Amino acid sequence: MKQGGETRQRNSSHVHDPPFVIRHSLFAIHHCPPMPNSPVRVRFAPSPTGYLHVGGARTALFNWLFARNRGGKFVLRIEDTDDARNTEAAREAIFGGLRWLGLDWDEGPEVGGDFGPYYQSQRKAIYDSYLAKLETAGRTYTEENGAVRFKFSRQPIVVTDLVCGDVHFAATEEPDMTIRRPDGSYIFHFVNVVDDIEMKITHVIRGEDHLSNTWKHIDLMHAFGVHPPRYAHIPLILNPGGSKMSKRDEGSAIESYVNEGYLPDALFNYLCLVGWTPRAEDEKLDRQKLVSLFDASEIHSANARWDMTKCKWFNAQYLREASPDALLDAARPFLKAAGYDAEAFAHASAALQSVKEKVSLLGELPGWVHFFFREDYPFEDDAVARLKAKPDNKALLQAVAAVLSSAGEWNEASVHAAIDQVAAQNSVKPGAIMPLLRFALSGQTRGPGVTTIAHLVGKESTVRRIARACAEVLP
RNA sequence: GACCCAUUCGUCUAGCGGUUAGGACACAUCCCUUUCACGGAUGCGACACGAGUUCGAUUCUCGUAUGGGUCGCCA
Secondary structure, eight states: OOOTTOOOOOSOTTTTSOOOOOOSOSSOOOOOOOOTTSOOEEEEOOOSSSOOBHHHHHHHHHHHHHHHHHTOEEEEOBOOOOGGGOOHHHHHHHHHHHHHHTOOOSBBTTTBOTTOOOBGGGOHHHHHHHHHHHHHTTOEEEOTTSOEEEOOOOSOEEEEETTTEEEEEOOOOSOOEEEEOTTSOBOHHHHHHHHHHHTTOOEEEEEGGGGGGHHHHHHHHHHTTOOOOEEEEEOOEEOTTSSBOOTTSTTOBHHHHHHHTOOHHHHHHHHHHSSOOOSSSOSOOOHHHHHHHOOGGGSOSSOEEOOHHHHHHHHHHHHHHSOHHHHHHHHHHHHHHTTOOGGGSTTHHHHHHTTGGGOSSGGGHHHHHHHHHOSOOOOOHHHHHHHHSOTTHHHHHHHHHHHHHTOSSOSHHHHHHHHHHHHHHTTOOHHHHHHHHHHHHHSSSSOSOHHHHHHHHOHHHHHHHHHHHHHHTOO
């Protein structure tokens, strides 16, 4: 665990290089960290070229946590400089995904702010003016085809990183980088740096895949005569195979969690734990707690694999804790998708409560409660087999139906009493009748307590269900 | 190939020189139980390797190996 502000030496051959000297900047720069008391401003800067990816969502989450923890601003900026690859659908997936997770942005699209526009496609004039500064300083040159390149300083550069410590890069031998295409559009590294300057970003929290390029950004910052922001490069999320999560991996799109029936709070909680360990007794923590506990300098530096099983476990935990109303609301679209209207059964909420600790995902719910909503439920093979296992079963069921149909009260206790009565009369244990009743009432071998099922569906339906089972399965 | 980051149970991790190396998920067994589950208990299970430094290394240094990432007129 790293301590805040600690500077760690890396096993780099440049550890002993002196602090680098800036020779090619427009202005003299004193080598000092950014003002510690300036208000925190962080940003999430996705490119709308695909879906919102779990890695992107986690990056947004860490930025959001940092901003909320420090009372700063969380900015959303859309990096759509390559318009050939941007789609409306991808933009909606990003906004929708962030909102679903509860990652509200203080400035950005649909919200506004003092540093807009927040689409890079609308900021060309700003980029042009910054390019002019570079040209004036003699830090650019134009290729024959019109592309513009930035002349690297070719000095050693140190990246000061909250997560990785001081990372030293030797004077580069790479070709100067292109910052503007022949058609006049700008390249990522350039616009990213310009906007971070313009939007007064104080901390850049992003994936570790950017670490190797950060020296280029710092080189540009220096050329503009500004201090670079603080950096925090967070570890990558790996798939179960151990390589960077990509669109092809299961669970890479946030949308899939929405569709499978995760609760936003559950994903939020698990996402926090990938790359960071809150200093708390438990791993299950609410948003407020996570915000107050968040410390960017405690983010891990090693990549982590995505554990879908554990993610699911968190969802199961949150499902069990959901209030009846919240569970009903969350389940409603999933019931609808399976063809059941939550309003069609008076005790829908109670039905859901009766199975909530049996499932991990909202999407599993319909399979556990469908028989509450209809009486023509199918009889599963193993239920049929169990019903047919003993010749006495039909008589037992009919006896139960007879007693139940004359029951005065209708509650779980009275149903239980009826079963006990039939059991005694037939010299069998109640435990021999319970399963049969379950098969008859639900068509399944597993499910809520059988007295609960009978109670919720009511007396008439219970008797009808037994009669149908006897007629169709035990003719 | 060059450069950068990393390496503790199967997975996520705690650990910041001396611990029976702790927890969570998963798995196994038992208890509970009308089913399926929940819950409870117990168990299984790790410091990549090699040199240093040190009285003593999981912990510090160097090297090796392995994994990941970056080297675009993608972001």
